[in-house]
Amino acid sequence: MSITVFGSVNLDLTVSVHHLPIAGETSHAAGFQTGLGGKGANQAVAATRLAKCPVKFVAAVGEDSFADKLRADLQKMTVDTANLVTMKGAESGIALIHVDQSSQNSITVVGGANMAWPDAGPCADVFKGCKVALFQLETPIPATLAAMRAARAAGAVVILDPAPIAEGHMEALIAEADIVTPNETETAAITGTMPGNFLEAQTLAKSLVAMGPKVAIVKLGAKGLAYASRHDGEGVIKPYFVKAIDTVAAGDSFNGGLAAALAEGWSLQDALKFAAAAGALATTRRGAGEAVPSRQEVDDLVAAN
Ligand code: RIB
Numbered sequence: 001m002s003i004t005v006f007g008s009v010n011l012d013l014t015v016s017v018h019h020l021p022i023a024g025e026t027s028h029a030a031g032f033q034t035g036l037g038g039k040g041a042n043q044a045v046a047a048t049r050l051a052k053c054p055v056k057f058v059a060a061v062g063e064d065s066f067a068d069k070l071r072a073d074l075q076k077m078t079v080d081t082a083n084l085v086t087m088k089g090a091e092s093g094i095a096l097i098h099v100d101q102s103s104q105n106s107i108t109v110v111g112g113a114n115m116a117w118p119d120a121g122p123c124a125d126v127f128k129g130c131k132v133a134l135f136q137l138e139t140p141i142p143a144t145l146a147a148m149r150a151a152r153a154a155g156a157v158v159i160l161d162p163a164p165i166a167e168g169h170m171e172a173l174i175a176e177a178d179i180v181t182p183n184e185t186e187t188a189a190i191t192g193t194m195p196g197n198f199l200e201a202q203t204l205a206k207s208l209v210a211m212g213p214k215v216a217i218v219k220l221g222a223k224g225l226a227y228a229s230r231h232d233g234e235g236v237i238k239p240y241f242v243k244a245i246d247t248v249a250a251g252d253s254f255n256g257g258l259a260a261a262l263a264e265g266w267s268l269q270d271a272l273k274f275a276a277a278a279g280a281l282a283t284t285r286r287g288a289g290e291a292v293p294s295r296q297e298v299d300d301l302v303a304a305n
C-alpha cells in the first residue's frame with residue numbers, strides 16, 4: 001500500500017515584499033530565498049512527512065544545474081526520487097514568488113521539464129499498489145488525465161488539486177477525480193461563483209460533486225473549509241488559529257495530509273481536520289517544501305483543538 005504523487009518540481013525564487021507588485025512598479029524587497037517548490041514536490045514532501053506508508057513521487061527535471069539541486073533537496077527531505085526523470089533538452093521548472101507583509105502571495109511558474117511529459121503520461125506501473133494518488137495541474141493536461149486514469153485503474157483514490165486552472169479542461173479533469181480540493185479562486189473559476197461564506201462554499205462544493213467526484217472540498221484559507229460528499233454528508237471545518245507569515249504551500253500540505261489520513265483509512269471528517277492542521281502549520285514558516293510540518297506537529301495541533 002502506498003501513496004503516489006504525480007506532479008511538478010520547481011526551484012522557488014521567493015522575494016518578501018511590503019505589498020504585491022502593481023503594473024509598472026519598481027520596489028525593494030525585504031528578503032530573498034531559494035528553495036524546493038512545485039505543487040507536486042510540496043505534496044510529495046507533505047505525504048512523505050505525514051504518512052505511515054511509502055510515498056512515490058513521479059516528476060521531471062531538466063538537463064541543467066538546477067536539476068541537481070532539486071534532486072538533492074528532495075533527497076534531503078527524504079522524498080523517494082526513484083521516479084524522478086530527466087527530460088532531454090529541457091530546463092527545470094522555476095517559480096517566481098512574491099510574499100507580502102500580510103502573508104499573501106502571487107506566483108508565476110515557468111513549467112520547463114514539468115510540461116515535457118508525453119501525452120501518454122508516466123508509466124502506469126508507478127500506480128501499482130497505490131491506495132491514494134495526488135495530482136495538480138502544473139503538468140500537461142493529456143499526461144495528467146492519462147495518469148489519473150491509470151491511478152483509478154490501479155484502484156487508487158484519485159485526489160485532484162485543480163491548480164493552476166486549465167481553461168477549457170476543467171470539466172474533464174474534475175470528472176476523472178474522486179476528490180477535488182480547489183481554493184476560493186479556483187472554485188470561482190470552475191463554477192462561476194466566488195464563495196462568500198461557509199454556506200455558499202458548501203453549495204458550490206455540492207455543484208462540484210455534481211460534476212463527477214465523490215467529494216469536493218472548498219479551501220477557504222484562514223477561514224477554514226467547506227465540503228460536500230456523495231456518501232459522507234456535507235459540512236465545514238473551522239480554521240486552526242496560527243500566526244501565518246507565508247501561505248505558500250499551505251494547500252499542498254493540506255493535500256499531502258489528506259492523502260496520508262485517507263491512506264490510513266480515516267473517516268472523511270477526521271482526515272479533513274488532520275489535513276487542515278497540516279495546511280495551517282505550513283503558513284507559520286517561510287518557503288514551500290521546507291515549510292511542511294512533521295507528523296508530530298500535526299497530531300499535536302489536532303489534539304489541542
Ligand atoms: O503551491 C505552491 C507552489 O506553487 C510553489 O512551491 C511554486 O513552485 C508553485 O508551483
